[in-house]
Every structure is written in structure tokens, then in C-alpha cells.
Amino acid sequence: MLIDTYGRVATDLRVSLTDRCNLRCTYCMPEEGLQWLAKPDLLTDDEIVRLVDVAVTSLGIREVRFTGGEPLLRPGLAGIVERVAALDPRPRTSLTTNGIGLRRTAAALKAAGLDRVNVSLDTLRPDVFKTLTRRDRHRDVLDGLLAARDAGLTPVKVNAVLMPGLNADEAPDLLAWAIEHDYELRFIEQMPLDAQHGWKREGMVTAVDILASLRTRFALAPEPSEERGSAPAERWIVGGGPHRVGVIASVTRPFCAACDRTRLTADGQIRTCLFATEETDLRAALRSGAPDEEIARVWRQAMWGKKAGSGLDDPSFLQPDRPMSAIGG
Ligand code: SAM
Numbered sequence: 001m002l003i004d005t006y007g008r009v010a011t012d013l014r015v016s017l018t019d020r021c022n023l024r025c026t027y028c029m030p031e032e033g034l035q036w037l038a039k040p041d042l043l044t045d046d047e048i049v050r051l052v053d054v055a056v057t058s059l060g061i062r063e064v065r066f067t068g069g070e071p072l073l074r075p076g077l078a079g080i081v082e083r084v085a086a087l088d089p090r091p092r093t094s095l096t097t098n099g100i101g102l103r104r105t106a107a108a109l110k111a112a113g114l115d116r117v118n119v120s121l122d123t124l125r126p127d128v129f130k131t132l133t134r135r136d137r138h139r140d141v142l143d144g145l146l147a148a149r150d151a152g153l154t155p156v157k158v159n160a161v162l163m164p165g166l167n168a169d170e171a172p173d174l175l176a177w178a179i180e181h182d183y184e185l186r187f188i189e190q191m192p193l194d195a196q197h198g199w200k201r202e203g204m205v206t207a208v209d210i211l212a213s214l215r216t217r218f219a220l221a222p223e224p225s226e227e228r229g230s231a232p233a234e235r236w237i238v239g240g241g242p243h244r245v246g247v248i249a250s251v252t253r254p255f256c257a258a259c260d261r262t263r264l265t266a267d268g269q270i271r272t273c274l275f276a277t278e279e280t281d282l283r284a285a286l287r288s289g290a291p292d293e294e295i296a297r298v299w300r301q302a303m304w305g306k307k308a309g310s311g312l313d314d315p316s317f318l319q320p321d322r323p324m325s326a327i328g329g
């Protein structure tokens with residue numbers, strides 16, 4: 001098991017497949033992009049599958065989510081999914097993506113063994129999409145979402161970040177649209193993980209703001225807490241059901257005490273938390289020829305050192321060096 005000193009057990013592994021991206025969301029990356037990781041530093045497909053294999057067979061990981069950067073930019077994605085889905089015990093598999101390219105790849109990913117997708121879409125307005133992501137690809141994301149649903153990558157979840165002055169007024173429209181298309185919508189509070197360090201607590205749209213905005217048009221009843229488990233999203237039943245909406249209040253109502261995650265970056269570093277300032281180098285262990293038991297030991301030791309919380313509310317809080325896109329969100 002991957003257990004820490006607070007008794008939390010990690011069963012959910014987030015694997016970043018690349019730090020590159022074809023969008024430039026303002027809350028994530030600067031316009032000019034970032035200094036991408038060098039190819040030799042990236043884990044190869046074989047190395048990724050080997051590490052996930054150790055996590056699943058020796059460390060109790062039950063859920064593997066591929067992310068990035070933009071994971072659909074990884075050429076070997078379908079092959080990695082196929083090999084991970086063939087592990088015993090088979091983990092649940094999912095992908096967090098901006099949806100561009102999903103129209104072409106959804107069916108093949110489903111056939112490879114992918115169970116679900118989370119697609120990020122912050123706005124229904126093409127002009128706002130272009131301002132927010134600095135790319136004119138709104139239609140591609142909508143098409144990707146439809147393809148995911150048609151391919152059976154369900155439930156299709158949609159992640160939305162609201163930004164003041166841009167899309168902060170869109171919460172009810174996004175929910176009406178998600179219900180119409182049978183997508184499960186989750187709002188994520190903006191976190192201080194952008195490469196430009198532009199986040200300001202005073203400037204963010206909070207869970208309270210989001211819920212107040214939704215309640216102008218929808219009746220929301222809290223989902224019974226036993227259904228939440230360790231899921232980060234607090235969910236509400238919309239208008240008596242069956243549809244739900246989630247809010248991930250990572251900043252204003254952190255869920256660190258129930259965290260069940262461990263993360264692997266595209267260059268083979270374990271992170272125990274999005275906000276961790278320390279990493280553990282699994283790639284070095286792997287490339288020095290360490291056997292599976294040694295890799296598992298290093299991973300367990302890293303998790304044992306997991307901090308109690310994100311530290312966001314501490315006066316001494318420091319944003320991690322790596323931005324979200326290089327950690328794997
Ligand atoms: N490129 C893929 C995508 O956008 O879905 C996967 C990686 S992205 C880093 C994962 C998620 O993190 C997305 O839903 C994105 O909206 C969210 N995200 C990125 N920067 C964020 C920030 N500063 N605060 C909150 N969420 C953020």
C-alpha cells in the first residue's frame with residue numbers, strides 16, 4: 001500500500017504523459033509556452049508501463065488517469081492505455097484532455113481499454129474560448145466531446161475553470177448545456193499553479209460564487225456525503241435529479257484529509273501533492289536497473305513523507321516550481 005503518516009492510502013495514480021500543449025490557457029501557461037522537457041528526460045512508453053505495473057501490482061493503485069500537458073499529443077498514448085488496461089488487477093483508466101483531437105481518437109482509445117474522459121471546456125462562447133486559451137479551437141473541443149460520448153467513454157465529465165471578467169457569468173449556461181448533452185459538469189477553483197504566477201486569491205471565482213450563480217437558475221440539493229468518498233468534487237443534485245454538478249473547491253474548501261492520490265510526472269518524478277515542493281526521482285532508480293521491489297520501496301517512502309495539506313492557507317505558502325502543465329493536473 002501507499003500509506004502516509006496521516007493514515008491516507010493512495011489508490012489513484014495521475015500519470016503525466018507530456019508537458020507540451022496545443023492550447024495556452026491563461027490560468028495555466030504563458031502565450032509563448034514554456035521550456036519543454038527534453039526528450040531524453042521523458043519516460044519512454046515502456047518505462048511508463050513498467051512504473052504503472054509496479055503501482056498496480058505492488059502498491060494498491062486501482063485508478064490510473066493520464067494527463068499532461070495535453071496527453072493526446074503523446075504519440076504512443078493508445079499503446080500505453082492498452083498495456084495498462086491489460087494489467088492484473090486491471091485498474092480503471094481515464095484521461096484528462098482539452099479534447100482537441102478526441103474526435104479522431106476517441107473510438108481507438110475506447111477500443112484500447114480507456115474507460116472515461118474528463119474534457120476541459122470553460123466556455124460556450126467561441127470568442128471567449130479564443131481569449132482564454134489563445135487558440136481558435138472551440139469547435140474541435142465540442143466535436144471531441146461528442147465523439148467521446150458516442151464512443152462510450154462515459155460518463156463524460158467536463159472540467160470548467162471560471163475567470164473573472166471572462167467566463168465568470170457562464171456557470172448556469174454551462175450547466176444547462178451539460179445537462180442537455182448528458183455530460184457531468186465540474187467547476188474547478190483556479191489554483192496558484194500557473195507558470196506566470198498570476199494567481200490572486202482576491203481575484204478568483206470561489207465555490208460560493210459558483211453555487212450562488214447556479215442557484216439563480218437551478219435548485220441544488222447536496223449529494224449525500226456517503227456518495228462522495230474521497231472524490232474532490234462536492235456534488236449537488238440538480239432540480240431533483242438525476243443530473244449532478246460538482247465543484248472542486250481546492251482553494252476555499254480543500255479536501256486534503258481525504259486525498260487518495262499520487263502523481264508521476266512525464267520525466268519520472270513522484271509528487272505526493274499538486275502543491276508539493278519536493279519530488280522523488282523514480283526515473284533514476286528505473287534507469288539504474290532497480291528491480292520492481294526497489295522501485296516500490298522508493299515510491300512507498302516518498303508517500304510516507306506526504307504533507308498533511310496543500311499549505312495554501314499558510315502565510316509561508318510558496319507556489320511549487322513546476323506549473324500545473326508540467327506536474328499533470
Ligand atoms: N491539457 C489537459 C486539460 O486541459 O484537460 C490536461 C492537463 S490540465 C493541466 C488539467 C486540468 O487542470 C484542466 O481541467 C485545467 O482546466 C486545469 N487547470 C490548469 N491550470 C489550472 C489552475 N491554475 N487552476 C485550476 N485548474 C487548472
Ligand code: SF4
Pocket residue numbers: 021022023024025028029068069070098120325
Ligand atoms: Fe494546455 Fe490543459 Fe494547460 Fe490548457 S489547462 S494550457 S489545455 S495543459
